[in-house]
Amino acid sequence: MKSQYISELREGQAIRETFVLSKKTIKDKRDGGYYAIVAFSDRTGNIDGISWDSDNLTNISVGDFVFVTGNVAEYSGRLQIVVNSVSVVDAEKIDARDFLPQYSGDIEEVMKAIHGFVAKVKNSDPRRLLDSFFGDKDFVDMFSLAPAAKLVHHAYLGGLAVHTLSVLRLLQSIMSVFDFLNADLLITAGILHDVGKIYEYKYKKNIDISDRGRMLGHIVIGNEMLAEKVRHLSGFPDDLKLKLMHMILSHHGEVEWGSPKQPLFPEALVLHFVDNLDSKMEMMKQVLEKHRGTERQWSDYHPYLEREIYLGDDS
């Protein structure tokens, strides 16, 4: 966690903090030599800056993380940073949460609730599998950090966990109506259905699709992750592995939506419905929240929902 955020900077403050360099223009000084007009950003906003010495910016590119020293000054009514020094920071040392949009609630609460679902799985085989995932610290770190999408829905740090929890709650609620469903199978697949997204996306400097994501997609990545975990669980039943792989594979529901196989048994069908419902509801909720308090009755055309959303009053 950073100690200085852009939105909280005040005139006169001394700066010693990491930002993203978001603009860099080298200009001629009137008296010869060069200076640089720059801008910095973090997840709270942007601020302009000026560096009278342009040499310290020579090997730094827009998009780099930089450690900045300097002071905050006011210039024609706006704050800017008068830069003393700038140096590149290794992206590996960065906490993405400082720079990218993230879940507005407490992600630890979300993870705790997901663990609660893990604890509900009674049968030892699916339980061993879940434990092998959630006993893997690297996995848990990425799972609690990853977004669920680049643009459409849950496109923020923590979005994968938030979406997964919502799917689990919906599965739980639907099982109360369709009581013949295999609860352990459904909960296990619900937890794992999108795990491939931890590698499908990059979420350091920005949220984007990774090479692996573009070439394979989270469905295939998730299946490879599942196979890898199962390999270490001696005596894991073949048919359970097959059903879980099928549920991950078929959770987009139709071949033209990217699932090479349609859901072939009730649990797989329910998982597909719930995943689809949660993502569409999340899009609708975003539209409604964005317009709360306005007088508009209809949203703009939503390119993924392919319709305009009614914003009118409840009745």
Next chain:
Amino acid sequence: MKSQYISELREGQAIRETFVLSKKTIKDKRDGGYYAIVAFSDRTGNIDGISWDSDNLTNISVGDFVFVTGNVAEYSGRLQIVVNSVSVVDAEKIDARDFLPQYSGDIEEVMKAIHGFVAKVKNSDPRRLLDSFFGDKDFVDMFSLAPAAKLVHHAYLGGLAVHTLSVLRLLQSIMSVFDFLNADLLITAGILHDVGKIYEYKYKKNIDISDRGRMLGHIVIGNEMLAEKVRHLSGFPDDLKLKLMHMILSHHGEVEWGSPKQPLFPEALVLHFVDNLDSKMEMMKQVLEKHRGTERQWSDYHPYLEREIYLGDDS
């Protein structure tokens, strides 16, 4: 309710009951004159019959409901009815439940549970509307009798009520997760979404689509029924009527699935998902139940689900 069902007839029993005439062949007697080989059916099965006097069958067609007197006799190892008299019965006086497949449980329990949902609607406007439907005895009679489909799912007497109840339970369960939904709106639309089916189908002698069903479909019929009821409720809010009509109209979800409008707000979207899920789950359940106890791993190709269903063991 009839007092004599075909599956329960025994040798020597005197017959005074209504059946469907399911076969009629006039034959020459060896000594001149004619006799008739016939068969009768009700929802429990078929039985052959013989009528030595063929005159009483002259104006009766296969498919008619007939009141039969006679006796049950055995002939070459099988039971048959030796007919004394046959006379046509007005189809209007028939209880379809005696002749068509029906819900295997207690339909009164189903209706009671639906009434329970009506009682949950707090807001006076949607409640008045539901009361006007459920205070209409003709409506209630048809609603508790109608099937939900001709072939695909819930294709039996009572199927509409069974499907509606399942939809309501799913809506209720999903509202526990998406707590921002308008419960009164959702429950009211859930109860009414398929009411048009009471006129879309014929369910006297057989279950078939009516002329009105073929020409308009249950979505448009349902909307006309809603408009008619609202007309008698003074001061009913226009926007509530509009939202309910839209929810009935859009519950098939996509234009190519027969909804002229897509769901335009969250409650409409949820209703569509739940209706779709319940019908597909019912189809899967039927396939699984039909194969229970067999050794097959895969069903035949299902023309509506467009796939073969996995029948294997739970894990």
Next chain:
Amino acid sequence: MKSQYISELREGQAIRETFVLSKKTIKDKRDGGYYAIVAFSDRTGNIDGISWDSDNLTNISVGDFVFVTGNVAEYSGRLQIVVNSVSVVDAEKIDARDFLPQYSGDIEEVMKAIHGFVAKVKNSDPRRLLDSFFGDKDFVDMFSLAPAAKLVHHAYLGGLAVHTLSVLRLLQSIMSVFDFLNADLLITAGILHDVGKIYEYKYKKNIDISDRGRMLGHIVIGNEMLAEKVRHLSGFPDDLKLKLMHMILSHHGEVEWGSPKQPLFPEALVLHFVDNLDSKMEMMKQVLEKHRGTERQWSDYHPYLEREIYLGDDS
């Protein structure tokens, strides 16, 4: 009807008329205080204006109808209104024809021709139905005012009547070839097929889709209007009502074009073809008229016709 139209204003003229306020910018006076740069519009055009007193504009929004007093002056080569007073006018008192694009011909002639088709209907039942519509002054007022579309074709006041008349002429001409068609049924459905558009659109300040239009569409609205009229006609035949409802419902021809049912008998099929042909021909005509006199051989890509139109000479 207004007495002063913007396109006819001349320098020095005194203004006492209603316009739409189409621009409003409050500016500082050099000597303190404020003045307002404004603009007004009606269906004939736009004119700038200046109001040295900005107070009378405080509670007026862009888009409001306003009654303006003042004078027309010239300022750097262009006319503008020097405003004395501005006051909001109740939109209910406005004649939309003063402010929106309208049919270039005489709409009364169009209505008269439609009445001529009504008079051709011989059979008393469809005739009673048409009379109940055309004896309803509110309906006639809206029917002769409504557009037939927001953007694509006949998107002007009176467009609905113009399109309806063209459809009737086409039906009449086709019946001369297919002489087995039921003329009364076809003419009646032709007159009524788009009546739902009087509520599908708003056409006061601008032409836009109404809430009811977005949620239900003109097909469902039209069927509700038909059911309402029929309810007051004692002894109206059920099957005629059913056929007319079906013809309204199916006139878009295919499920994916928004008709929940396809046309199921010849008259319904012909109505669909004629409606489709008239709207496409109107689009082509508009393209050709727009380019008349230019040297272009091909139009731009037309997003609804999904092609470029050939503009070359006749041969």
Next chain:
Amino acid sequence: MKSQYISELREGQAIRETFVLSKKTIKDKRDGGYYAIVAFSDRTGNIDGISWDSDNLTNISVGDFVFVTGNVAEYSGRLQIVVNSVSVVDAEKIDARDFLPQYSGDIEEVMKAIHGFVAKVKNSDPRRLLDSFFGDKDFVDMFSLAPAAKLVHHAYLGGLAVHTLSVLRLLQSIMSVFDFLNADLLITAGILHDVGKIYEYKYKKNIDISDRGRMLGHIVIGNEMLAEKVRHLSGFPDDLKLKLMHMILSHHGEVEWGSPKQPLFPEALVLHFVDNLDSKMEMMKQVLEKHRGTERQWSDYHPYLEREIYLGDDS
């Protein structure tokens, strides 16, 4: 024209006529040697036959046209031909009208009406073109004989001319509404739009698609015929040729319906609509006529119209 038709044969009649051999089975005589059980057909029906000498059938195949001599006898209540001689007839010498279903009206009247449309074409260029087609006796013979389809509509000898005339009447009627259309262009294209069908089908022994029809289709064949005729008309305008070729090419309306180009100007659009309407109306008419006098309310599923047709009474 034949002088003896199967439906008119009577016991004892001497036979000297051409039929199609429709069955041939060689059997052992009880006393050694062979005889043949045969059957013959023409467009009026079928009749069995027997040939005690099987040698004269050795080189004759089922499907061949054969000249038969013999007598009509009755055998166990049915007529049959006792054959004296059978010899193959060259298919080139056959009049297909004797053996295939044909237009029930007078095809000469149809052709006369089409000539009437040719005479309406005022402009010398399109008129010269039509005259070059209709002055070509081979073309006229085939045009008046060809079917318009193998199965779907107008699938009988003369069907092409009947369909063409109906298209022309519809074009004429629509021009009375859309008076800006180029009448000469439209009539000329209307007459020529399906001429390629004279080579797309075979219609000697049966109605089937020819090799050329399967490989090229009537649209491309028709365009080649048009180009060939135009080549002999000196000074024929390039743009008229281009428009006519485009109208033939685009008359199926959409790429997925087999037209490589969509209609690009109003006359091409109208031709497509009229061609489509006439073929669909013909299908509906056939369904209605087939069920005239029955009590059915609905037809079977029609595979080309993709719906069941309503057969109910007019209202």
Next chain:
Amino acid sequence: MKSQYISELREGQAIRETFVLSKKTIKDKRDGGYYAIVAFSDRTGNIDGISWDSDNLTNISVGDFVFVTGNVAEYSGRLQIVVNSVSVVDAEKIDARDFLPQYSGDIEEVMKAIHGFVAKVKNSDPRRLLDSFFGDKDFVDMFSLAPAAKLVHHAYLGGLAVHTLSVLRLLQSIMSVFDFLNADLLITAGILHDVGKIYEYKYKKNIDISDRGRMLGHIVIGNEMLAEKVRHLSGFPDDLKLKLMHMILSHHGEVEWGSPKQPLFPEALVLHFVDNLDSKMEMMKQVLEKHRGTERQWSDYHPYLEREIYLGDDS
């Protein structure tokens, strides 16, 4: 390999061989007791049989592999086996090649040619990978035995290897034109693209899809196999693994054809084209070979190619 095949049996021969029991009917002996009418099959044909002692058939089902002793006799002009003893054989001990259709050529030559392509791969990483597959005897056994499809093309034992070799030859030939392609990558992916089929199908008693095939499909199975092999190759480059997985994943070319990702670089695109071309050409070749020597000009409708194939002479 068996030593006795059904097509080579002769009268009087003593039988000691394994067959499939393809028919079993128990009949009453006239003198009390039972006998059995049976039939046996292998890949060369069928033969009837009779077992006067029916007891030895009690626990044997149609479809079982059975070891039969007895003699070949003639009965009313046909050969049959007079059975002495029948006993079930464990399906695991069966060589499927004795009982299922297989490649008509020498599968060892095909495998040798594929090894020739392996040898062409120069770069050590892809070469190590291929060696790890082809050094695995179980893999090689299954790869040389598996079919490439259940019904459509190469639906015989050895079909996978035959198709793979054809794909490799096409890739090789196309690389001679597009010389910028990465040969090692293309050959490696060409060899591995369908390896998942060794588990997608069952090919013991009959050729059918396995549970794993139905639930995952050969694309996902193949990717799991690849990942497993790569895991044992230390230092295998990540990007090569990614490209090969992508090429397996995308070789069906479009999402709606079952590839979750489209080909994203030239080698992946070429592999898709070649796989598609080879399977379609194989279907066409089968149609042409089946009709060789007949007089037909056109095949029946082919359900996978969705057309009728022209069978005419070469020119």
Next chain:
Amino acid sequence: MKSQYISELREGQAIRETFVLSKKTIKDKRDGGYYAIVAFSDRTGNIDGISWDSDNLTNISVGDFVFVTGNVAEYSGRLQIVVNSVSVVDAEKIDARDFLPQYSGDIEEVMKAIHGFVAKVKNSDPRRLLDSFFGDKDFVDMFSLAPAAKLVHHAYLGGLAVHTLSVLRLLQSIMSVFDFLNADLLITAGILHDVGKIYEYKYKKNIDISDRGRMLGHIVIGNEMLAEKVRHLSGFPDDLKLKLMHMILSHHGEVEWGSPKQPLFPEALVLHFVDNLDSKMEMMKQVLEKHRGTERQWSDYHPYLEREIYLGDDS
């Protein structure tokens, strides 16, 4: 060929050359009268110009070819032409290669290679046909000049020949694998499949689709060209003509891709695949070449390939 190209002009050079007038703005001189700011272009680039006498530009339009005299001067750091005279040049006298993008290699080598394929055709009939095309100087001139597309691939002068040669090489290579193909048929159809493009495009001033191209497309134009050539070859076999026409017609592969018929025999299928592969590979190659040397891993979205292309390193 021009002697002066814009990219080679130098300060002080005297100009006597033809260019395209690409900009023309008339301005007021301070002392009265007018001057013109202009720009000129050829295939090597653009240059600004000034003409103090605007009269000589009165009847000249942007887009015209103009012969310019004047001098090259420098003005604020950039070269411009100070114009003495400008006069329109007849477009017929222009060599399009001077003004449009063209093949970067030697088009004569490409044509020579295509002639090499012609020489491989052994059978006299297809050979006569090819000779009649390539013995026609006008055809050869247009064929070696035409582009293969307006935008997508091979969209430069010579593109048709380059694409045709690539198709021929692919056909040749594939025949080495599928040795049952008719080589003469395939090579002949390969050479002729796109000849209609010489009239589908205009390629004088710019590359655009011609009227004939828009209305008919190259498939139909090519078939008309083929029919015209065949007409002059006495005794040309009907079935060869039919197969070649079919191969031209079906080379887009599917009805929805603009081929009214699907490929119906192996040679037609192979031609379609090869044409499709070559155009897609050309698009991929263009993307890769455009990004050579950049650090990007992924291209922008490609609207025709409908994907982003991977630009990463070879492995």
